[in-house]
């Protein structure tokens with residue numbers, strides 16, 4: 617079991633281990649298959665809460681090992697740990713690069729003080745962006761599962777977006793949709809503009825690609841991602857059945 621200053625392979629709740637465990641879970645849900653998608657976790661429980669764990673690019677997410685994680689310190693320009701420094705018997709001389717999602721994950725950490733970010737290639741997210749093809753927003757209301765989504769508001773005093781509770785079932789959940797580009801990292805400007813324009817959103821859809829979801833810690837981000845995926849799947853079915861997803865209260 618490989619361990620160093622940044623990767624404690626023996627602690628199951630360590631971010632490097634949680635990324636591996638959750639990627640396996642998400643793979644079984646078809647959210648991170650074929651190397652697509654990924655998870656990043658900030659070490660909010662550790663000595664330095666500005667350390668962020670990021671998986672390498674182009675690796676089968678269900679086979680990730682804790683020692684394969686990159687570690688960066690927020691705001692994110694400095695790489696503190698790279699799997700390329702691990703013993704050769706582990707790396708087999710493979711040259712690891714950080715995930716192409718890295719700049720997008722960093723935007724969520726820096727702009728929303730997130731504790732974790734999840735990116736999936738869920739077909740429910742992709743189908744929703746296709747069925748809402750002409751729109752830059754996805755909307756749904758009057759569904760019980762909306763209660764799992766946080767209610768976020770800009771606080772003028774702290775100048776931060778803060779969670780003030782959860783949405784009610786009758787509230788309208790609004791997610792911005794941005795258009796895909798050939799290279800994931802080039803989505804960063806559009807993602808940041810969407811985050812600024814939609815302070816109440818905890819996720820951004822990427823048309824014909826997937827979704828980025830963030831939360832105050834990995835367990836909240838996981839719940840938000842699951843609830844959103846449920847709502848997107850339901851919305852797709854409603855739209856195909858001719859049922860409007862938004863109903864006047």
Ligand SMILES: CSCCC(=O)C(=O)COP(=O)(O)O
Pocket residue numbers: 650651652653654671672673674675714715716717735800
């Ligand atoms: C078939 S995956 C294309 C890249 C992508 O969209 C993605 O989410 C994964 O990027 P990574 O660099 O983490 O492999």
Ligand SMILES: [Zn+2]
Pocket residue numbers: 652653735736737800825826
């Ligand atoms: Zn992607």
